[in-house]
Amino acid sequence: MSKKLHLVSLGCTKNLVDSEVMLGKLADYELSHDPSEADVIIVNTCGFIEAAKEESISTLLSLHQERKPDSLLVMSGCLSERYREELAEQMPEIDIFTGVGDYERIDELIARRQSSFSPQVYLATERSPRLITGSNYHAYIKIAEGCNQNCSFCAIPTFKGRLHSRTLDSIVTEVSALTEKGFYDFSFISQDSSSYGRDLGIRDGLIDLIRHVELIPGVHSARILYLYPSTTSLELIDAISDSAVFQTYYDMPIQHIDDRVLRTMKRGFGEAKTRELLEAMRAKEGSFVRTSVIAGHPGESEESFRQLCDFLEEFGFDRINVFAYSNEENTDAYTMEQLPREVIEERTAILGEIAQRARERSLEKMVGRTVELAVDGESEEHEYLLSARPLLWAPEIDGEVLVNDTNDLEVKIGGLYEGKITERAGEYLLALLAKEQLVGSK
Incomplete structure (x- = not known):
């Protein structure tokens, strides 16, 4: 009788790829939707902002209440990596702790009932075992891990490290293998996709990626997620639009539009460049433009907030993702003078209403x-x-x-x-x- 596995993947789609690798390594297990009958329960956690951390802890404690005797509860991923010492002391419910470096060793760790935190951050390759979940035609392809940016509000580089890109050959090999299994639609992802290849000495990494993927038989559709404004070029915008395979889809989190707030955020660019890039995207025929913004970052005045609201109302985004500022340890913004929580919540709600109106207008156009x-x-x-x-x-x-x-x-x-x-x-x-x-x- 085969053992049963229950896995919960929290947070972003980059986490999902790592979860799918763990499923591939544990292919001998029978997957179960019922945690109470599972022999092994894995939660791949998110540690990006406070809300995500709370969801991860809540999920783990809830699963602990449901688990059967002698089962193993495994905590992996970003939250486990970020707070490894504190969690080991404060969560005796967890049997195995592992971070962001040991996804391909998960079978070994479970067999040994051993916790492990490798010094290297894991990046899946074409050789990684992986069980694609949720679709029989679409797959996420992680092209890099880590981030070279120094945004004031983000702790990701402290536990994910600097940019580490896969080779083009590795990516092409993985995509080619997936097309042979019937997958025809792909989303290329990383923390900072527009910097892809810079650590390998490739200047226009995404443009090269587009040209290589276009030549793979069986790829019908693709898109790139998470462009960073200071590393996105007009040439890249053109390459996406001109591609016969890549959708004219632009996902660029701007976080704000006011120059002073952008400087405080250490985003490395300003309103003029942001507008230039966004307007170039919007001008492409049939384009779809998505962004993300933060409400209530330290230094955001009422005037700068109104400027952001006015810009989001008038630009014509298809989707806007709104985050309430979360004050995270080991970030530059952590020691800055904070806005009152009620102000952050009020501004988040206002931006949420703007995002809803933008979505409705985009739907109506279709x-x-x-x-x-x-x-x-x-x-x-x-x-x-x-x-x-x-x-x-x-x-x-x-x-x-x-x-x-x-x-x-x-x-x-x-x-x-x-x-x-x-x-x-x-x-x-x-x-x-x-x-x-x-x-x-x-």
Whole structure:
């Protein structure tokens, strides 16, 4: 009788890739959705901001309450790495602690009931065992680990280290192997994707990546997530737009628009450059522009906050992700004069309303369009509706389209279809399928 494994991956999609590697290393285990019957429970934690840390701890304690006797509870990932000494003392519920360097050793650690924190940060390669989860057509590809930026609010470089890029050959080999398994849509991710390759002496790493991926048979669609303004060039914006494979999708977290706040954040650029890049993105035909902003960073005056609000209202973003400032140890902003928590919460709520209006306007613009829709399965909204995603959108973060008319087509999960957006119904777009599209015909 095989042993059972229950794994929870928290935080970002970069964490998810590492979780999928652990699943690959533990392929002999039977996966279980029920933690009470699992022999091993793993939580791959997030330690980015306070809310994420609280979610990680809460998840672990809840699973401890549900676990069966003699099971193993494993804490891995960023939070475990960041607070390794404190957690070992304060959480006797955990049997095995491991950080961000031992994902491919997870089977060995479990067999030995041993905690481990390797000095090197792990970066998956084409040789890493990996069980792709959640999709039979889309995969995330981690192109680098670590970050060379010095943002005042971010502690990631303290436990993830400096930029460490994979080679182009490694990435191409992994993507090629996945296309042979039927995957045709890819999201390329890292902490600072637009710096990809700089540690390898590659000046325009993402442009080279685009050109290499375009040559891989079976890749129908791709996108790049997490561009950093000071390392994003107009040439890169053009390369993405001109690509026959990469979606005209731009995800650039600006965090703010006021020059003084950007300097305080140590973002290394200002309003003029930010606007230039964003306007170049928006000018591309059929572009989709996503950003992230922080509310309540130290030094954000009422005037600078209003400037940010006005910019977000008028620019025309398709999606805006809003973070409340979290005061994190080992960051430059930690010792700065902090804004009152109630001010941060109020500003976060205001930005959230702006983000909702931006999303609604973006959805409304899609009504009447014919788009490529990948079908993900039955929608949680209703058993008679199918959940689908326009290939222009990134998985998970940009939403879903509800298919309420299949046009009597034989629908396959993971299949690609030409669909027409017929209307907006509140938070969702409704679509009818026109015809099945052969993958690779783009």
